Amino acid sequence: MKCIVCGRDIIPGNKFCIYCGVPVTPSEEVSMPVGDEESNLIKLSDENGNDIFFEFLDFINFLGNDYVVLLPIDDDADEVVILQVEQTGDEESYTSVDDESTVNVIFSMFKERNKDFFEFER
Ligand SMILES: [Zn+2]
Numbered sequence: 001m002k003c004i005v006c007g008r009d010i011i012p013g014n015k016f017c018i019y020c021g022v023p024v025t026p027s028e029e030v031s032m033p034v035g036d037e038e039s040n041l042i043k044l045s046d047e048n049g050n051d052i053f054f055e056f057l058d059f060i061n062f063l064g065n066d067y068v069v070l071l072p073i074d075d076d077a078d079e080v081v082i083l084q085v086e087q088t089g090d091e092e093s094y095t096s097v098d099d100e101s102t103v104n105v106i107f108s109m110f111k112e113r114n115k116d117f118f119e120f121e122r
Pocket of ligand 1: 003004005006007008017018019020021022
């Protein structure tokens, strides 16, 4: 298993990457395409039941809520998608964030944490 941010090996059992401190998401919480364990792909279904694949970029906790930062694969769009993680029993689901100021704060945190790994257009 590799760190989603810095790409270095995660020691099995560790909850955080020892290199960059990013929380490790246990694989059972993320639906990975079969046979592609190396990727950071997340499969979500839209309201029409279509599968959409996202690249998982980051996991951010803000004011007690968990958010994921995703990049759509299919699209040419270079815009990231920020979704709130909702835990219902054992099920984890992602919902869109309606509050624009929350999205902006999370995106700022994401940029700050990942400025060494990504180049952002201004
Ligand atoms: Zn790392």
